[in-house]
Amino acid sequence: xxxxxxxxxxxxxxxxxxxxxxxxxxxxxxxxxxxxxxxxxxxxxxxxxxxxxxxxxxxxxxxxxxxxxxxxxxxxxxxxxxxxxxxxxxxxxxxxxxxxxxxxxxxxxxxxxxxxxxxxxxxxxxxxxxxxxxxxxxxxxxxxxxxxxxxxxxxxxxxxxxxxxxxxxxxxxxxxxxxxxxxxxxxxxxxxxx
Amino acid sequence: xxxxxxxxxxxxxxxxxxxxxxxxxxxxxxxxxxxxxxxxxxxxxxxxxxxxxxxxxxxxxxxxxxxxxxxxxxxxxxxxxxxxxxxxxxxxxxxxxxxxxxxxxxxxxxxxxxxxxxxxxxxxxxxxxxxxxxxxxxxxxxxxxxxxxxxxxxxxxxxxxxxxxxxxxxxxxxxxxxxxxxxxxxxxxxxxxx
Numbered sequence: 024x025x026x027x028x029x030x031x032x033x034x035x036x037x038x039x040x041x042x043x044x045x046x047x048x049x050x051x052x053x054x055x056x057x058x059x060x061x062x063x064x065x066x067x068x069x070x071x072x073x074x075x076x077x078x079x080x081x082x083x084x085x086x087x088x089x090x091x092x093x094x095x096x097x098x099x100x101x102x103x104x105x106x107x108x109x110x111x112x113x114x115x116x117x118x119x120x121x122x123x124x125x126x127x128x129x130x131x132x133x134x135x136x137x138x139x140x141x142x143x144x145x146x147x148x149x150x151x152x153x154x155x156x157x158x159x160x161x162x163x164x165x166x167x168x169x170x171x172x173x174x175x176x177x178x179x180x181x182x183x184x185x186x187x188x189x190x191x192x193x194x195x196x197x198x199x200x201x202x203x204x205x206x207x208x209x210x211x212x213x214x215x216x217x
Numbered sequence: 218x219x220x221x222x223x224x225x226x227x228x229x230x231x232x233x234x235x236x237x238x239x240x241x242x243x244x245x246x247x248x249x250x251x252x253x254x255x256x257x258x259x260x261x262x263x264x265x266x267x268x269x270x271x272x273x274x275x276x277x278x279x280x281x282x283x284x285x286x287x288x289x290x291x292x293x294x295x296x297x298x299x300x301x302x303x304x305x306x307x308x309x310x311x312x313x314x315x316x317x318x319x320x321x322x323x324x325x326x327x328x329x330x331x332x333x334x335x336x337x338x339x340x341x342x343x344x345x346x347x348x349x350x351x352x353x354x355x356x357x358x359x360x361x362x363x364x365x366x367x368x369x370x371x372x373x374x375x376x377x378x379x380x381x382x383x384x385x386x387x388x389x390x391x392x393x394x395x396x397x398x399x400x401x402x403x404x405x406x407x408x409x410x411x
Contacts, residue, residue, distance in 0.1 A: 034340070035394045035397050035398050035402075036390070036391070036394040038340050038343055038344050038347070038394075039347060039390045039393050039394040039397065040387075040390050040394075041344055042343075042344045042345075042347035042348045042351060042390075043347075043348075043351055043355075043386050043387070043389065043390040043393075044386070045344070045348040045351075046347075046348045046349075046350075046351030046352045046354075046355050046386075047351075047355055047382075047383070047386055049348065049352045050351075050352050050355040050356050050359065053352070053356055075379075075383065079383070087344075091344060091345060091348050092348075094324065094345070095345065095348060095349065098317060098320040098321060098324060099312040099313075099315065099317050099320055100317060100349070101270070102352065107270050107273060108270075108312070109270075109308060109309055109311075109312030109313075110227070110230060110308035110309075110311060110312055111270075111274065111304075111305040111306070111307075111308035111309040111312065113308070114230075114234055114301075114304045114305060114308050115274060115277065115278075115301065115304075115305050116277055116278070116281050116301060117277060172281070175301065176281040176285060176297045176301060177285060177289075177293055177296075177297040178281060178284055178285050178288070178289075178297070179288055179289060182284050182285075182288050186280075186284060200375055200376065200379070203376055204376065204379050204380055204383065207376075207380050208380065208383050208384065208387070211384065212384075212387055215387075
């Protein structure tokens with residue numbers, strides 16, 4: 024193989040990986056929510072998909088996966104959980120949580136790639152990836168979603184923030200699942216982050 | 218309505234988004250809401266297809282109206298509710314009256330000039346269409362895995378579902394990118410793209 028064809032092969036691989044993870048995020052909106060054994064709350068999986076995309080593909084590709092899902096859903100594909108999609112989502116009160124996926128995946132990816140996955144002890148690695156998923160997948164997404172709701176609806180920022188707390192327990196569980204999944208998959212697929 | 222170019226419709230939505238926030242008289246807003254409802258009904262979409270997304274939207278907006286009503290007063294609450302419902306229904310009507318392919322076309326046209334700043338529209342199109350193709354495939358894979366894990370009594374464990382799903386997604390990404398390269402589908406610019 025010449026240098027350019029190697030280059031092309033890896034860029035094709037990146038394009039396909041980005042598309043596959045975008046499809047994964049989208050498919051997670053279609054599958055029925057998983058109910059965890061003890062906890063009766065069903066958790067919808069799309070933000071889990073966003074966290075996993077960042078944690079497995081790294082910042083840039085993870086973010087691009089999220090971009091694709093956001094673009095496709097705004098173009099009208101009913102791929103958001105509950106069969107939602109279309110421009111109405113963006114102008115609605117929850118639009119910020121959707122847009123937040125993009126920086127959310129980026130930040131998760133950054134922390135995982137440059138810090139979390141480099142921890143030497145395996146236990147520490149689980150904790151570190153959980154932290155990455157919490158910062159990227161919860162803090163960043165809410166930081167956009169909460170003010171968005173209050174701008175669009177005129178709700179005071181404080182009320183909007185308190186309202187969003189309902190989703191924090193479910194999202195924390197997703198962060199833990201992300202860590203276990205990401206560490207497990209990275210172990211069998213080395214070089215995914217590179 | 219489906220004959221109006223997608224670009225113009227999005228422009229109208231954008232202006233409506235700004236315009237609605239300038240109007241503060243609730244009677245005018247109620248009139249505009251009636252107009253948006255009429256527009257949506259005029260499209261003769263089967264009620265079954267409207268029920269789920271519109272229902273979900275109304276629940277979110279009701280919550281926002283009640284929370285605004287309790288915290289800052291009922292009049293701003295009702296006004297916010299009217300604005301949001303109008304805007305979302307309008308966006309929904311636009312999405313319904315525009316085929317997905319038409320939006321995709323518009324999106325690609327908008328992206329075309331980005332080739333100059335180093336982005337690659339051909340590759341973005343490839344990623345978008347691959348994603349759309351992958352969603353049902355992943356959904357089918359998920360169902361297979363779920364059945365297999367059900368037989369093993371593992372259907373309540375999210376990890377037993379997610380890890381195999383992601384590993385299989387990664388494997389198919391490898392296969393597909395090899396297949397794309399084997400067919401010399403070249404998206405690199407200056408070399409006769411496509």
